[in-house]
Amino acid sequence: MALIAGPTASGKSALAIELAERVGGTVINADSAQVYAELRVLSARPSVEDEARVQHRLFGHVAGTEDYSAARWAEEAKAEIKTAQERGSLPVLAGGTGMYIRTLLDGIAPVPEIDPAIRAEVRALPVSETHRLLGEADPEAAARLNAGDTTRVARALEVVRSTGRTLAAWQAERVGGIGEAIDLAPLILLPERAWLAERCDRRLSAMFGEGAVEEVHGLLERADIPANAPVRRAIGVAEIAAFLEGSLTRDEALERAQAATRQYAKRQYTWLRHQPPADWPRTDSTDISKQIGYFARFL
Known part of the structure; x- marks a missing residue:
C-alpha cells in the first residue's frame, strides 16, 4: 500500500492520481473534509474529471448531517484497501489528517459508545x-x-x-491497527513553507470564484445541518457564512479563510514532520516526476 501524506495544498492528490494511473491503483481519501458530499470545492476534492481518471474511494460519501469520526473512516478505509487488493489494484492513500492515519495504522482506543x-x-x-x-x-x-x-x-x-x-x-489501549499487517510505502510531502503558503492563498482565491460561496450558502439553508455539525467546522465555512450574513466583506472573508488555511497547513506540516516514524521518507520536492521515484518498486 502506498501512503502520500502532506499538508493542505501540497499536491498530494495530483501525485496520488499520477501514481494510480501508472500502476492501476485506487486512490483512497484520508482527508477529513473531503469525505463530505456538500464540500467538493471548499475541501479541494478531486474534480469530476480527475475522479474519472482512476478509481477514487471515500470522497464525498458522507452527508453533512452525519457525525463522522476517525474510527468510522478507518473501518471504511480497511474495507476499501482489502477490496482494492483483491482485484489486484494498489491502494494509494492520500491525505493530511493525522488522526485518520494514526487510527488506521496504529489502531484506536476502544472507548465504548457514549451515553x-x-x-x-x-x-x-x-x-x-x-x-x-x-x-x-x-x-x-x-x-x-x-x-x-x-x-x-x-x-x-x-x-x-x-x-x-x-x-x-x-x-493507552489501541486495537484494530493494520500497520504491522501491510507492506507500506509512505511518502510525506513537506514543500518549502513560502511555496505552500502562496499555494494555499491562490487556491482559496480560486475556490471563492468557483463555487465555494454557493456551497456554504447551501449549508446555511439546510435546517437539518446544525451550526455545530462537523461539516460546518470545515475551514472557510465560518468565514464565507459571515460574508453571506453581512458581517464581513467578500475580501475580508477571503483573507480570513486564507489565514485559517495557512495556520492549518502549518499545524499539519509540524505534525507530519515530527510524528510519523523517522524512517518514513520526507521530501520537499514539488516535482511529481521526482516524487514518483519514491514508489519505484511499484512501477
Whole structure:
C-alpha cells in the first residue's frame, strides 16, 4: 500500500492520481473534509474529471448531517484497501489528517459508545463550564487541553462521565491497527513553507470564484445541518457564512479563510514532520516526476 501524506495544498492528490494511473491503483481519501458530499470545492476534492481518471474511494460519501469520526473512516478505509487488493489494484492513500492515519495504522482506543443523554448534556454546556467540570473529573486532561477547544474538552468530559475512566486511560489501549499487517510505502510531502503558503492563498482565491460561496450558502439553508455539525467546522465555512450574513466583506472573508488555511497547513506540516516514524521518507520536492521515484518498486 502506498501512503502520500502532506499538508493542505501540497499536491498530494495530483501525485496520488499520477501514481494510480501508472500502476492501476485506487486512490483512497484520508482527508477529513473531503469525505463530505456538500464540500467538493471548499475541501479541494478531486474534480469530476480527475475522479474519472482512476478509481477514487471515500470522497464525498458522507452527508453533512452525519457525525463522522476517525474510527468510522478507518473501518471504511480497511474495507476499501482489502477490496482494492483483491482485484489486484494498489491502494494509494492520500491525505493530511493525522488522526485518520494514526487510527488506521496504529489502531484506536476502544472507548465504548457514549451515553446519548450524557453527550447531549455535555455538548449543551458553555465551553468555559465544560473545562471547569473537566478540571474536577480529569485534572490532567484539563491542564493539557486548551480551554477554548470546544470539541476536545467536551470529548474528554463525556468520556470520563460516561465510562468512569479518563480518555488518556482508554488511549493507552489501541486495537484494530493494520500497520504491522501491510507492506507500506509512505511518502510525506513537506514543500518549502513560502511555496505552500502562496499555494494555499491562490487556491482559496480560486475556490471563492468557483463555487465555494454557493456551497456554504447551501449549508446555511439546510435546517437539518446544525451550526455545530462537523461539516460546518470545515475551514472557510465560518468565514464565507459571515460574508453571506453581512458581517464581513467578500475580501475580508477571503483573507480570513486564507489565514485559517495557512495556520492549518502549518499545524499539519509540524505534525507530519515530527510524528510519523523517522524512517518514513520526507521530501520537499514539488516535482511529481521526482516524487514518483519514491514508489519505484511499484512501477
